[in-house]
Amino acid sequence: MQQTVNIIKVGGNIIDNESKLTTFLTDFAQLKGLKVLIHGGGKVATEISKGLGIEAKMVDGRRITDTETLKIVTMVYAGLINKNLVAKLQSKGCNAIGLTGADANIIPAHKRPVKEIDYGFVGDVEEEKMDGVVLSALLKSGLSPILAPLTHDQQGNMLNTNADTIASTVAVSLSKHFNVNLIYCFEKDGVLDAEEKVIQEISKPYFAELKEKGVVIAGMIPKLDNAFAAIDKGVSSVYIMHADGLPTLINDSKNTGTKIS
């Protein structure tokens, strides 16, 4: 039987809140089995940019990343956030190793081609080049990889890449070696319907309907697109749920949040 890996993605709203982050990392450190953490941090990057006099520009949930912004996101994601997460997890007994997509060529990408919009140094992942071999070896040696939302263009440049996309592509590449569960953690109880109730299971047609009605908007649209892409490409299960639900889902094997079907 194949071993199971839990791939957890955590976004900027949890990372930016000290008490929510502490709870999340305590739970992550105590999760049973093999695990990978993908972190975002868009909110922190926006605040730091602002402090440096650079106004963040987002289009369809993606940051327009010019030369100065690339320097900021590289410092914030690969340095400040990634290394603090690693240090905190080490203090909780989790043997974490922090990496970007450039390290060991884990996530090759290319600069997004300019069409109507020039996103600058934003990476589109070359999923077909990802074989999951390095991450698999790290997991089998007892380490928990902590991945920052940065890729590289294989010509010497770092690229800023949406963390939800990193989570989905890493999950797909690891599903060649393991049974993979992908879990998107955020600050709400799951995908909410028009009455703000948690949708227990969401299908593609229902997602299309909710998008059409304006019930699913903003960052939840690319999150669900990435979630469905992972399921279509061989990931065993995908959930979108509150960060507090991790022990319930993984350690107690009880459903919580929204399951992608």
Ligand SMILES: Nc1ncnc2c1ncn2[C@@H]1O[C@H](COP(=O)(O)OP(=O)(O)O)[C@@H](O)[C@H]1O
């Ligand atoms: N129907 C919905 N249910 C839940 N959240 C939604 C919905 N539609 C939009 N959202 C928004 O999507 C956000 C999550 O996406 P995003 O901002 O990318 O978060 P993260 O940084 O955690 O990945 C939530 O904070 C919420 O405001």
Ligand SMILES: CC(=O)N[C@@H](CCC(=O)OP(=O)(O)O)C(=O)O
């Ligand atoms: C290209 C692009 O938009 N990259 C994202 C990467 C961080 C991220 O995805 O953070 P959250 O998960 O916290 O939103 C950004 O710079 O905002």
